[in-house]
Amino acid sequence: MQLNQGLWGLLLIATCGVSGFAQEAELEVGEGSLYTRLGLYHKDDSGGGNPFYDESLTVIEPALVMDYRLSEDWSLGADLLFDHVSSASIKRLGDRSAYPNTQQSGASGDFFAGATLRARRHLDEGRSWGGLLGVSGEYDYTSLSFGGDYSWEREDRNASFTVGLGGFYDTVKIIRWDGTQTEGNDQRFSLSTNLAWYQAIDGRTHGTLGLTHTQQSGFLETPYNAITLEDGTNPPNPNLEDDALGVEATEELPGQRGRDALFGRLRRYLGADTSLELGGRYYLDDWGIGAWSLEPRLYHQLVDDRLGLRLRYRYYTQTPADYWAEHFAGTDPADAPTFRTQDPELGEFDSHTVGAQLSFKNDGAWGFDVSMDVIMRSDDLDHVLLTFGWNRRF
């Protein structure tokens, strides 16, 4: 399965709508910040996930986020990102001997690019509002995004509150698993509301609490996803793993989806330049997926304010969507349920993530970090993530 690169880009847009502004708030007039990162991500298909496809994937991804304090009243920002993806699905779709109708071979199906412009108006010391506009796309879709938020900080800076709204309008080019594209384009609209609250609890403890609600409508399938129908009498299918006895049918999902997530982080200073954080998230949607995660983190400064270490562990578990199954019986798409998917993302699994990061800062002028995370999933779709980040003030 090709990873959903588009989501990544737009999530950056949405994220920087808030977290980027948090960086801006520290900038003096005429001062700017630049954050860059190079990520290397590999997903290994050790026989897990969808049993009929090799879902291994490698992504190389540079990202850049820049902010500049134009005046006392205004800040500006820009985000640029780019992905290069090599995946088993791209290779599969590029195999014209298997799929003569495929159109993906030779196309730029393994590249994603996105850009966002942001602005923030500082009303006074504690209040501000911001807005953003973004565009992103790859070979099979384009997406336009917008967003805005209002932030308020208490005078004593012990609490702050942010309310935000973001929207995404996507045009999806429907290219099926076998490369056919006779269905033209379709649209998808997503509207997300965010509430975020920061609270200093005592001199050594503070935390954040957030809530998001997202409502999506339109074409919500991943167009290149297929399910495989089996009844034991189908002929060997060379397009499936091990020439399995099955025939493909399109993934079908409802045209509406509501998603809610409640999340928080609580961090306490333990002394000796060490702190401990407990993060958690609880998620529900109306496709039947319920998920939660717990994420303890340990932060320690190895050398004053210059060299820092972060260790983390994350446990995540989710229940499957109502429409997900590992196997479907039948010989014809009419045999399958109206809504159906074999996408492991919508299936049942849990995962354990362990990671470490080393970060270096040079008197606040510039810094860099290296990190590694290993994600072990119960469905054997294990991941490794390596990143290198560099930032500076200017």
Place this chain on the structure above:
Amino acid sequence: MSPSKLRPTSRLRFPPKAALALVPLLASLVAVPACRGPEFFEKQDLGRAVMRFEDDPTETHVQQKVFYATEGAAGGIGSSGGGGCGCN
């Protein structure tokens, strides 16, 4: 690979009992608005590098990429709730 080679996934119950571990975390934050928090002269530890919540926005992006794009749940990493792509 053939279905017979698949490793079975464990059956999960939801909501799992361990999710209750979230309750103290959330309740502790819900309970604090009544208190004003520390005075400014008590907050020097909150300003330490190991206590800063501001994440590198590019790192948040990468984290979302890995987790949102490969899990069914979105929201809670950074402030985005997901949406807006050529996928579900």
